[in-house]
Amino acid sequence: MKTNEIGKPTNRVDGRHKVTGEAKYAGEFNVPNLAYGFAVNSAIAKGKIKKIDTSKALQVEGVLEVFTHENRPGYVWFDKNYKDMDAPPGSPFRPLYDNEVKFSMQPIALAVAETFELARYAASLVEVEYETSPHDTDFEANIERAYVPEEYNSGEPPKPWGQPDEALANAPVQIEEEYTHSSQHHNPMEMHASTVVYEADGKLTVYDKIQGVMNTHQYITHAFGMQPEEVQVISPFVGGAFGSGLRPQYQLFLAVLAARELKRSVRVTLTRQQMFSFGHRPKTMQRFALGASKEGKLEALQQDVFAETSRFEDYSEDVVIWAGVLYKCENVKLSHKLVDLDVYTPLDMRAPGGTTGTFALECSMDELAHKLGMDPIEFRLKNYSEKDQNEDKPFSSKELRECYRQGAEKFGWKKRNPAPRSMREGHNLIGWGMAHGAWEANQAQASAKAVLTSDGKLTVSSATADIGTGTYTVMTQIAAETLGLQLDDVTFKLGDSSLPDAPLEGGSKTVSTVGTAVKSACDKVRERLFELAQQVEGSPLAEASLEDVVFEGGQISLRKEPSKGVSITAAMSHNQGKAIEEEVSSKPADGQSDYARYAHSATFVEVKVDEDLGTIRVTRVVSAIAGGRIINPKTAKSQILGGVVWGIGVAMEEDTVMDNNLGRFMNHDLDKYHIPVNADVHEVEVIFVEEKDEIVNPLGAKGLGEIGIVSVAPAIANAVFHATGKRVRELPITLDKLL
Template sequence: MTTKYIGKPASRVDGLEKVTGKARYSADFKVEGLTYGFIVSSSIAKGKITGIDSSRALALDGVLQVFTHENVRNLPWFKLRYTDLDAPSGTPFRPFYDNTIRFSMQPVALVIAETFELARYASSLIKVDYEEETHTSSLYQNISKSFKAPKGKIGYVPPKSRGNADAAYEDAAFKIQAEYKHSAEHHNPMELFSTTAIWDNEKLTVYDKTQGVSNCQFYIGNVFGLAYKDVRIISPYVGGAFGSGLRPQHQLFMAVLAALELKRPVKVGLTRQQMFSFGHRPATLQKLALSASPEGTLESVRHEAYSETSQFENYTEVIVNWSATMYACENVELKYELVKLDTFTPLDMRAPGAVTGVHAMESAMDELAYTLKMDPLIFRLKNYTDEDQVNEKPFSSKELVACYREGAEKFGWAARNVEPRSMRDGKNLVGWGVATAAWDANQMPSRAKALLSIDGKLVVSSGTSDIGTGTYTIMTQIAAEILGIAIENVTFKLGDTNLPLAPLEGGSWTAASVGSAVKTVCEDVRKILLKHAVKTKASPFYNYDPNKLQIDSGEIFDPNDSSKGISVTEIMRLAGVNSIEETSTSGPNPLVGRKYTMNSHAAVFAEVKVDEDLGTVDVTRVVCAVAAGKILNPKTARSQILGGVVWGISKALEEESKLDHQYGRFMNHNLSEYHVPVNKDINDIEVIFVEEKDDIVNPLGVKGVGEIGIIGVAGAIANAVFHATGVRVRNLPITMDKVLQIAEDDRNQVAV
């Protein structure tokens, strides 16, 4: 019986370094002769730079250079269309390419100085003259200019309709239609973006905050015409990213630009305000129309979404597609279009597309359930499907019904009074809401290396990232169990382009992708060890069948004969082997993808209390029941779901990047005015992992939990607010002014 590490709640192997301050993030790396950069941002949203005067800054002792479009010329990347692996279609933004201003806070100059303080001061002395042009930054005022994206970003699947939704809707006995909105949102990880670039002996070493070291290597090589082998990107720790680190950001380009020209190490970081100058979850308008039979059978779904993009790239998300797969329905019409604005290109943000589209769909499902006078949970169960009707394929596994059942039982859903405004706690109106969630369970090609030394120590490595999700820990667990050695003898390395190639850390696919590669390479090392055990004459298992042997706790043994055994280190000594090193690759089985749809699923139950006089909303309880295949580490996985639920609460009630359309600039570009929850905002959260066995999805049977935890939360909360108040707020975030205003405008909006 081998020791089990997979599925056990192991503590983070990187935890000690983090809590003691030994973990070094991108801004923590220091080298001799380090110089510092500070970025100057544009004050307009659209127009031309007519002149830049850097003379006062350059006159300061210690200021080394000021880079602008006037002195940055002929970089190789200017001839390329794509410069990173996560780029959407279009032309990527190129800092200092020309004098055109495309969005507010666009980088227009970079000051390099001997100290950070001097660079920051010198930046204030640079005078930039503009010829301003009329900009447009409002999605809702430009819906008439929407268009269907001619080509989406990598992984984008255009929506596919079926049946005749219009006719079914017209003929239906029960129907609803509504519009749902949400403004832009920004990632705001705790760690700011920072890059340190070091040029030494024709080699470039870069410490960068990123979710993909290989993507940054690809980017730098393309931009500056460098051989990839001469560019090393290192990123051992990431202080949160949530998608903001998928694409290389401005400071990476600028640090390398300066280091190559000055032949000195350069550090460039972004301020919190400048973190609002690239990428965000796009503002979106959604229109839904649903209909059902008197018995509660869903008869039609119409889902339209209009989302913003920049003027220079077509950023796409899978927003409406979920409405075609989550429930059984023969008539589905989907539409997804973009609106070009004078802002930066949106960027993937935790559960991109799904968290937006599912909120609207789950709110509409709740509205239709009330129109039917049917319990919202029963309505969902009645329209449950085991088939992906879009692709006419079964799911590889789907324990959503168990999620509904176990979540409802833990939450106490059976005690719910269906009538809005019927449950109270003193002056507070109490509401209960439910929502469904789904997310893709993908696997990407990945590589991993394993090095087993004669001292019994195993080092496994892959060029992936850990953005706080627990990648270090779960890969250590996989390696220890598969090879059969004690977990304390295993070290996992990541975040370095000198390590085997791994995909971007995103999409909830890292556990399945890199984990499968780790499993494969450790199996390969195990086979070599057992081969030595049966081929070495001094071994007690000489001429044995290796398939009958096992390895556990560093010992090779026959489970049917306890009288024999030999340690891994001893067999390596006897075989004259000082180390065993293997590199292996793992990837998805294309035949499986053709036969099955692979998703994770969840059911979210939320309780809110709404002050009847003030309209304030407090989320007092959340139960999130998740089916995501094998859970590699319940401790770190629970942490992921907790984080997702907290962010879902934040999305539902607080987060909003507010654009001042007069200036085309986000106004609340700081952590005091961009509201996110604090400890006092978060109450009881219960996470349930529903047992789900999936031998199809990937060799480990895992689906990833990074994103499924956030997807249904906003919908469940919005539905709970309606149940509490009888007021349907369709514009996120749900703030007190909206609750009170809608109640005042139409107190009897819905009669049940």
């Protein structure tokens, strides 16, 4: 029986657990003698707490305590310079540290009671008297005071090259435009929650919603001065996060604080409204100035980015790198400045910087192509980049041309009439637009452990996460194929800080990073297993080398004579009943950094715009992806579909509205913060372009979580222009902007 699992469209191995409710999330673990906490959030955006009265709350039967900055335990240690694993430069926010209010909805107290309902009621009884200070949350009004941070957490913008000012001034065809989008919030299905189990000896078992248990583990041990062995963090399932779970959020700190002080288990779960009190994609404005020859050769490119951050941390994203990755231009100048406001620090949100930067870049390129009278694909091919100009490095692989070809063929791009408002169907104006994008294919260091028992069952583990991306499944596939086992004979464990170390699941690098460690650990088991197979009496493998055999169908067989071999269980019988156990730490190979490593996409979109009402429907999408070796086409397609759906939201719906008078996001629920629903999503086709890459990692796989979204919003914006002749440069594209 063949066991070639890599490349097979495989159902999620954890699927049954999820659909039956067996999968437990951070706020669902049953714990005896559990107390519940509910956070009290500030009513002002900036100032000080003059007085906080908890007496009414404490009079309610069943209320255990209300923690504030006035009575938080003195043993809490939290260095303002301590950085969690995803913290930007600056001094991170510390809950209940003092009486200062830095942003609206800041947590200022925690009511703890015997039930969730009691805790929420007690929180409503806490009375707060404030001394307000003038706040400033107006992004547009403060752009002129934007500054260059001392340190970029996303990497410093590339230095200028060529003569960008002179080349722009002399270019025969020019455009200069501004593109903006408002703040956006993650809104995963699962709210942030932490269940802290207090053990008799003071040790803690913490169930947390997090995209990397090691970050929560380090955060707790640093913030509370605990020893690593005193804390275990568990997060087996995450109900979506998209970046909101990269940093430990404040419910974790509050739950641990309460559990340690009350010496009992405590759970704190945030409401949907409270989910808007931390982290978001930052509001951003981009100024593009482009110059080209009359033949369509790009001669100058200038991009100036202005993005919001908090007063206490300098958060930045890779907004300005994409032009150098996607286009050939000899004269380029890029800048990225920040505007600090009285808000919480922005946070990585699916394809941070890529979604933002690609939108403006690809819309500006579409505008330039239109001004030149060129087909958008023809223009892009004329300015195709064979290397990453930002770092002057060749690509490890790049099949973007093939993405254009296959995507355009599937979409029927040749039938497009290039003139705006030229295609219609009844009352609907039809628009066809396209855009392309890239996302980094990085690999980090990670560890994995593989244990093969005498019955031929394999358990592999690493302290990574599965935020819905299919990590459980693809790691099981990698392990099964490496040792020639059936999927049912392999178990993959993750989401536990006691497992081998792994980085955060984010940035589309988990398969590359953890998958490589898993394969390396299984390769080590494979070597020892082969040695045992050679010891079997009469073994046909006795004189063979490891390169001469294949592991398949539970057998170790000669490559040239597959009928001759030894079963894995027979080989294991020569290990005296003991398991084979190997733990490996893997890191990027030498020389990998000499190449630019990216996944690429080309997205083609059809929109129908009601000529009278201005309503927009995205009726058809074709997404062509060059993502290296596809480990599981089924979960991979799901990742791209999710990216496309989110791209529709970015382009047409998502908009967190700030009331600058109050300094507060006003539409802080799913009633008023709009995201795509079934009726918004129509025909979506995904193409995986074949791409071989022996540099990016031993598996040849590139991440897919981000690449699916980056080019969707600009393709929609370009299609809307083609349909209507009106260019909307501010996201989301709502009907009022068209009318």
